[in-house]
Amino acid sequence: MKSVVxxxxxxxxxxxxxxxxSAKTLVYCSEGSPENFTPAINTxxxxxxAARPVYDRLTEFKRGTxxxxxxxxxxxxxxxxxxxITFHLRKGVKFHGVKDFTPTRDFNADDVLFSIDRQWxxxxxxxxxxxxxxxYFSDMDMPDSLESVTKTDDYTVVVKLKEANTPILANFAxxxxxxxxxxxxxxxxxxxxxxxxxxxxxxxxxxxxxxxxKDSVIRFKKNPDHNFGEKALVDDLVFAxxxxxxxxxxxxKAGECHVNGYPRPxxxxxxxxxxSLKVVHEPGLNIAYWAFNMTKPPFDNKDVRMALSMAIDxxxxxxxxxxxxxxKAKTLIPPTMWSYDDKIVDLSYDPEKAKAMxxxxxxxxxxxxxxxxxxxxxxxxxxxxxxxxxxQADLAKIGVNAKLVTFEWGEYRKRLQNAEDxxxxxxxxxxxxxxxxxxxxxxxxxxxxxxxxxPKWCNAEFNDLLAKARAxxxxxxxxxLYARMQEIEHDEQPELLIAHSIVYEAxxxxxxxxKQSPLGTHAFQGVDVK
Amino acid sequence: MxxxxxxxxxxxxxxxxxxxxxxxxxxRLVPGDPVEVRVGEHGISPERLAYFRHQLGLDLPVWRQFLxxxxxxxxxxxxxxxxxNQKVLTEFLTLFPATIxxxxxxxxxxxxxxxxxxxxxxxxxxxxxxxxxxxxxxxGYSMPIFWWGLLLIMFVSVKLEWLPVSGRIDLxxxxxxxxxxxxxxxxxxxxxxxxxxxxxxxxxxPAIVLGTVPLxxxxxxxxxxxxxxxxxxxxxxxxxxxxxxxxxIGVHALRNALLPVVTVIGLMVSSLLAGAVLTETIFSWPxxxxxxxxxxxxxxxxxxxxxxxxxxxxxxxxxxxxxxVYGAINPRIRHGR
Numbered sequence: 001m002k003s004v005v006x007x008x009x010x011x012x013x014x015x016x017x018x019x020x021x022s023a024k025t026l027v028y029c030s031e032g033s034p035e036n037f038t039p040a041i042n043t044x045x046x047x048x049x050a051a052r053p054v055y056d057r058l059t060e061f062k063r064g065t066x067x068x069x070x071x072x073x074x075x076x077x078x079x080x081x082x083x084x085i086t087f088h089l090r091k092g093v094k095f096h097g098v099k100d101f102t103p104t105r106d107f108n109a110d111d112v113l114f115s116i117d118r119q120w121x122x123x124x125x126x127x128x129x130x131x132x133x134x135x136y137f138s139d140m141d142m143p144d145s146l147e148s149v150t151k152t153d154d155y156t157v158v159v160k161l162k163e164a165n166t167p168i169l170a171n172f173a174x175x176x177x178x179x180x181x182x183x184x185x186x187x188x189x190x191x192x193x194x195x196x197x198x199x200x201x202x203x204x205x206x207x208x209x210x211x212x213x214k215d216s217v218i219r220f221k222k223n224p225d226h227n228f229g230e231k232a233l234v235d236d237l238v239f240a241x242x243x244x245x246x247x248x249x250x251x252x253k254a255g256e257c258h259v260n261g262y263p264r265p266x267x268x269x270x271x272x273x274x275x276s277l278k279v280v281h282e283p284g285l286n287i288a289y290w291a292f293n294m295t296k297p298p299f300d301n302k303d304v305r306m307a308l309s310m311a312i313d314x315x316x317x318x319x320x321x322x323x324x325x326x327x328k329a330k331t332l333i334p335p336t337m338w339s340y341d342d343k344i345v346d347l348s349y350d351p352e353k354a355k356a357m358x359x360x361x362x363x364x365x366x367x368x369x370x371x372x373x374x375x376x377x378x379x380x381x382x383x384x385x386x387x388x389x390x391x392q393a394d395l396a397k398i399g400v401n402a403k404l405v406t407f408e409w410g411e412y413r414k415r416l417q418n419a420e421d422x423x424x425x426x427x428x429x430x431x432x433x434x435x436x437x438x439x440x441x442x443x444x445x446x447x448x449x450x451x452x453x454x455p456k457w458c459n460a461e462f463n464d465l466l467a468k469a470r471a472x473x474x475x476x477x478x479x480x481l482y483a484r485m486q487e488i489e490h491d492e493q494p495e496l497l498i499a500h501s502i503v504y505e506a507x508x509x510x511x512x513x514x515k516q517s518p519l520g521t522h523a524f525q526g527v528d529v530k
Numbered sequence: 531m532x533x534x535x536x537x538x539x540x541x542x543x544x545x546x547x548x549x550x551x552x553x554x555x556x557x558r559l560v561p562g563d564p565v566e567v568r569v570g571e572h573g574i575s576p577e578r579l580a581y582f583r584h585q586l587g588l589d590l591p592v593w594r595q596f597l598x599x600x601x602x603x604x605x606x607x608x609x610x611x612x613x614x615n616q617k618v619l620t621e622f623l624t625l626f627p628a629t630i631x632x633x634x635x636x637x638x639x640x641x642x643x644x645x646x647x648x649x650x651x652x653x654x655x656x657x658x659x660x661x662x663x664x665x666x667x668x669x670g671y672s673m674p675i676f677w678w679g680l681l682l683i684m685f686v687s688v689k690l691e692w693l694p695v696s697g698r699i700d701l702x703x704x705x706x707x708x709x710x711x712x713x714x715x716x717x718x719x720x721x722x723x724x725x726x727x728x729x730x731x732x733x734x735x736p737a738i739v740l741g742t743v744p745l746x747x748x749x750x751x752x753x754x755x756x757x758x759x760x761x762x763x764x765x766x767x768x769x770x771x772x773x774x775x776x777x778x779i780g781v782h783a784l785r786n787a788l789l790p791v792v793t794v795i796g797l798m799v800s801s802l803l804a805g806a807v808l809t810e811t812i813f814s815w816p817x818x819x820x821x822x823x824x825x826x827x828x829x830x831x832x833x834x835x836x837x838x839x840x841x842x843x844x845x846x847x848x849x850x851x852x853x854x855v856y857g858a859i860n861p862r863i864r865h866g867r
Contacts (some may be wrong), residue, residue, distance in 0.1 A: 025702045032824070035613045043570065130615040133582060139572040195615065213708070214624055215816035217701055238701050242814040250683050250695045378571075398622075408561035417573055428571050452573065 001455075023235035026511070026529050028522065029248045029257035030239040033215050036130060036140065037201035037461065039175035043135045045172040048175040049261070049522045053207035053220045054096070055178035055239055058112065058157075063230060063523055064515030066285070066337060066433025070172050072107060072179055072204065073157075079475050082164030083147075087112070087426075093183045094225040096208035098200050100191075101274050103183055103248055105422055107204050109138035116149050116184035125189055130198045136176035140431065154206050164471035166478070170432035175521075206232040206525035230526035233513065237524050244438055252506060257378040258529055259514060261522045263506040265325035276368045280516045283327045284503040286380035287438070290371075290391065291454040291495040295419050298363050299427055299455075302492060303437035306347075307357035308423070309496040313349045318499055323385045325504065329497035331486040332438050336518040338475065339435045341484035342372065344490050355398040365399030372416060372424030375406045379520070380427040380501045387425065387498070418449045419456050426454045434520055435482045439466055442489060457494035534857055542802055542846050546839075547611050550603060553838045554596050555571050557831050564588070564612050564829040586612065597833065608839070612827075618836035622818060625713030626840075628698065629817030632809065633802045636741035637731050637795065642744045645791065645796030648752025649784055652760060663749060671746030679739040679812035686735060696814040700728050736813040744798045755787040762786075769797055789856075796852030800845045 034050035035042050042048070060071035070076075073087035093107040118126040119137040137143070145168055147160040161168065171177060184202040185446070188194050201209050206229070207220035218239035222232040231312035240257050242248045245264045250261045263271060271279050292308065299305060318326040330346035333339065358365065371391060374384030381387065385406070392402045405421075406412060416424045431437050440446060445464040446453035462485050469481040491527070505516050510530045517523065565582045566574060585591045587598065602609060608618040647667075651660040687695040698713045706720035714733070717725035759765060759771065762782055768778045807819035818837060825833040 027701060036615065066653070125565065131585075131612075133575075135569065135572070138578065183776050198615070211705075213816060214621065215820055216628075216698065216814070219705070225665055238812070240697060240701055242696060243820065244812050244814065245682065247696045247814055250688050253688050254695050255694055256697075286823035357772075410563055411561070413571070413573055414566075427569070436806075450573065450575070452571070 010496065024233075024529060025236040025238055026185065026234040026259070026524060026527060027238045027240050027257040028524065029242045029251050029260045030218075030522075031241075031245075031248070031262050033241055034212075036198040037209065037212075038130065038198040040115070040137065040178070041130055041132070041135055041198065044288065045520060050177065050203060050218055051178060051203075052205070052237060052521065052523055053232075053525075054201045054205045054209050055175075055180070056093075056205050057175075057177050057179060058089075058174050059173040060229065061134075061170075061173050061433060061517070063188065063526060064517060066170070066518055068173050068433075070467070072112075073172075076169070076230075078166075080160075081470050082473060083161045084165060085159045085161070085169070086277050087157045087159065089157065091155060091230060092227065093203055093204050094221060096202050097182065098209070101184055101187050101202065103181060104200075105183060106183075107179070108154040108155050108296055109180050110154075112187060113149060113151060113155045114282060115177070115179045116146075118185075119176070120149075126194060127446065128183055129194045134176070136174065136431075140171050140174070140176070140182060152505050156406055166470060166473050167434040167436040170434040170437075171509065174432050193370060206230065207237050217241060225453055226525075231526040232525050234524070236332070249506075253510065255508065258511050259505070259507040259522070259524075259527075261505055263504050265323050265502075265504060268325075268504050268506075276509050277506055278300045278509050278511075279504055279506045280514075281504045282516055282518065283336055283500040284372050284379060285334055285433065285518050286427060287332055287334065288326075288327055288378075288380040288387075288425065288427040288498040289329075289332075289454075289495040290423060290425055290498060291416075291421075292493075293419050293421050293455060295456050296422060298361070298367075299422065301361050301363075303357050303361040304363055305493040306362075307354040307361065307398070308395070308400070309347055309493055310350045310354040310357070312394050312399070312496055312498075314496075314498055316347065317387055317390050320390065321383050322499060322501065323381075323382075325502045326499035327502055329500050330490070332489060332497060333430075333435055333482075333486075334500040334518070335435065337430070337435060337438075339479040341483040341486040342488055343483075347493075347496075351394070351397045358398060358400075367400045369395075369400060369402050370405050370422040371402035372393070372405045372412065372421045374409075374425045375412055376409045376426070377430050378427055379503075380499070381425065382501070384425050414450075416454055417451060419454075424454065428452075430519065434500035435478070436466070436470055439469075439482065439485055440467075442494060455494035457492065459488060459492060462488045462492075535854060538850055538853055538857075540558030542831055542850065545846060546842075548684060549839060549842050550600055551596070553835045556752070556830070557826070558592070560826065560829065562829050564831055567829045579723070603839065608836030611833040612830045613825075613828045613833070618833050619745060619840070621821065621833065622837055622840050624711065625821050626817045628713070628815055629803070629806050629810070629819060631712050631714060632733070632740060632805060632817060633799070633817055635737040635738075636802060636809075637744060637798070639737050639741035640798075641746035641795065644748030645752050645784075645788070648749040649756050649779065651749070651753045652787075653779060655757060655836050657713055660753075664753070665745040665831055667749040669746075671750070673742050673746075675739060675743070675808045676812060678742060679735070679809060682739060683734050686688055693735055694728075696732075696812070698729060698732050698815065699725065701818045702734075736809050736815055739812070740802060740809045743805060744795075744802065747794060747798060748791060752787060753793050755790050756783060759783045759787040793852060796849050799848045803845065815843075820863050 034047040037051045039048050039051045057071045058073040059068050062069045072090055074090045075088045076085045095103040101204040117124045119134040145161055145165055147162050149159050151157050172353060181202045185197055188196050206223055206226045208223045210221050211218040212218045220237040222235050242251060248260045249267050251257045256383060268279055271277050292305045294300050314328050318328060330344050331341055371388055373388030374381050388404050395402045428441055441452050442457055444458040444465045447456045447458045465481045465485050469478045472478050507514055512530055513527045565579055611621060617864040625691055647663055651663045656658050683695055686692050703733055704722055704725045706722055713729045716730045765783050768782045806817055807823055810817045810819040822837045
């Protein structure tokens with residue numbers, strides 16, 4: 001592929017020497033290069049951010065929230081006890097044109113079927129294109145959830161599920177469910193270059209793709225035909241790929257970019273003093289926790305778990321390791337998520353009481369345990385080793401000798417999921433903003449070996465409520481069940497909830513309308529530069 | 531000369547074989563599986579893991595993977611990147627012009643300043659200038675590139691606002707096709723006024739940062755070589771003949787003193803490419819250095835193996851050319867004496 005892929009219909013004007021400076025341009029200092037422009041075959045936020053301007057989805061997250069709102073589907077009905085979802089598609093939605101492809105029809109149900117079938121059906125001609133890995137489709141249990149996806153007419157798609165599953169509506173708003181053009185796919189297949197589908201994206205989104213130069217720049221232009229949802233307010237959107245965080249800060253300060261999605265927490269105080277910049281922050285959709293392996297004594301004893309939890313000074317961890325960019329967690333879900341139960345009374349740090357509880361539980365000290373710490377930095381855990389060391393020091397105060405253990409990340413996760421640990425750090429980053437996407441972590445099905453339930457905790461009431469909440473369409477009703485689940489989890493203490501990291505974003509003061517997403521994504525429709 | 535060339539060329543064969551082996555083994559010694567590394571907390575089922583490992587040929591015995599890799603390499607096939615699904619050679623060729631442009635400019639900066647500075651220091655041996663230059667060159671030679679780059683960005687770009695922070699061109703003001711990948715050439719071809727100057731402005735800081743270490747080496751090398759030459763009989767003869775100091779130093783002494791400097795420049799190519807890894811990261815320079823680092827973190831075996839092989843080919847090629855040029859200049863080397 002040439003160093004720069006030119007796809008814009010308006011390119012001729014630019015090449016003729018017309019300077020782009022006259023148009024209103026927003027420059028986003030992004031942190032890396034996308035792998036390609038098809039979210040379905042990727043897992044990184046960098047790639048999702050790069051593809052998001054181009055694509056729409058059937059449902060969308062209202063910008064700045066996790067609320068699911070209409071997207072390419074202007075409405076939907078849930079029937080058959082939650083097992084059938086009928087999407088009514090928007091009419092008159094146009095796909096973008098690129099250099100050698102001009103769409104001849106509007107968006108319709110065929111595009112929805114193609115976008116799902118590519119990931120789902122092995123006989124789809126695109127299934128193996130560009131490596132054919134559909135991690136999110138698989139991770140979100142779509143193959144196990146979907147019974148069938150069919151169209152009843154050009155603007156109606158019927159999704160039949162194997163079981164009632166309300167949270168799946170949020171899955172349809174996730175990046176991996178971006179709707180591409182079936183006509184473009186056919187065109188490229190006939191041309192013999194199906195890989196181009198993933199390199200030169202064609203969608204219906206608020207911006208259309210213009211050019212990409214690896215490790216340098218991605219260019220988009222406003223899609224004037226985008227006729228629903230929030231519109232693009234700038235003429236040009238430029239992703240200036242800037243991997244080094246100090247360089248990103250310097251560029252923002254020098255006015256070379258307008259938004260920096262990933263400032264270093266250490267720079268935030270200085271940024272906040274600078275009147276030419278503004279900083280926004282909120283707890284990320286994530287959780288860091290320390291899980292007790294309940295298949296091994298004495299961690300199967302609730303009082304022991306409670307005592308160990310109370311021995312840990314989380315405030316000190318947040319101050320020294322998160323450098324303030326963390327919020328002490330008292331439930332599995334962060335406070336920005338609906339159904340968060342603020343009434344839960346957090347555990348206090350009380351080593352004396354912890355020591356007494358251990359003695360009362362019949363545990364002889366010194367007690368030797370393994371404490372597994374995460375070997376890599378994660379969005380919710382800035383330094384697993386340092387946190388481990390601080391926990392080790394705290395535990396020593398109550399007579400518990402914690403031996404620090406770790407492995408290479410893949411190995412670490414695998415062994416932890418197989419319950420080979422005594423206790424171990426782990427965490428989670430939410431995918432779709434639905435509480436189910438967090439609480440399933442403690443469900444009994446995931447408590448099996450290789451499952452994501454790290455403490456291997458199986459509580460019948462909790463598990464029952466989890467299944468019920470999944471089947472109820474009404475959000476208020478679901479919230480009540482999740483509130484009860486948070487109480488159970490707090491009382492049973494299968495894991496010590498450490499923190500939700502605080503996510504910062506920085507921008508020039510003249511950027512208006514930018515909304516931080518709890519999902520950690522970056523979107524630029526509705527954003528203006530004054 | 532042809533025999534010498536063939537002999538030198540033959541010597542590169544074991545180097546390549548060793549390189550193929552080392553790059554193949556080194557990446558596999560880094561913990562982490564290319565399939566698992568892209569999976570987060572979700573994990574991956576053993577079935578899916580086995581399926582994708584099979585697809586990538588990672589389930590084959592290592593010796594078989596190595597032979598396959600060598601076979602493909604002998605056919606000019608560097609493989610396909612695991613993360614982007616693009617051909618490794620295509621990605622390399624897309625990014626390499628940026629690295630060449632930066633490296634050449636860095637070397638020009640180092641030579642343009644290092645040679646005259648070293649020559650003057652030798653002529654004024656023992657003077658304050660000589661001592662100051664040697665101190666500065668030692669400082670430059672030992673400078674941590676990352677720190678130096680960030681310091682220049684913060685001072686020159688952010689504080690003084692003299693030069694842009696990073697990148698190759700002002701992304702808002704200029705946009706044009708890049709047929710060659712060399713920004714200085716493409717800006718001229720674009721016909722957009724001011725673009726060339728803007729590209730030069732973007733090149734200054736990274737070229738200084740990357741050129742600082744070679745500058746220190748070249749300045750010191752030129753000085754010591756000059757000192758040796760200045761004590762030669764023919765220089766004394768030239769002076770005795772009444773030639774002007776400029777002619778004695780500039781024509782008779784410096785030309786001869788530069789011979790070992792040329793060799794050093796050839797050897798510096800590999801350290802320039804190593805320095806480019808950091809410089810490109812700091813200055814968001816879209817070259818192969820940053821790409822290779824990314825390939826390591828993604829355990830992208832084909833991209834890393836192919837990239838290292840291609841970069842090594844360039845380094846070996848440059849050193850071969852230097853050897854040949856040196857052999858052409860100095861027949862004693864050519865005849866192995």
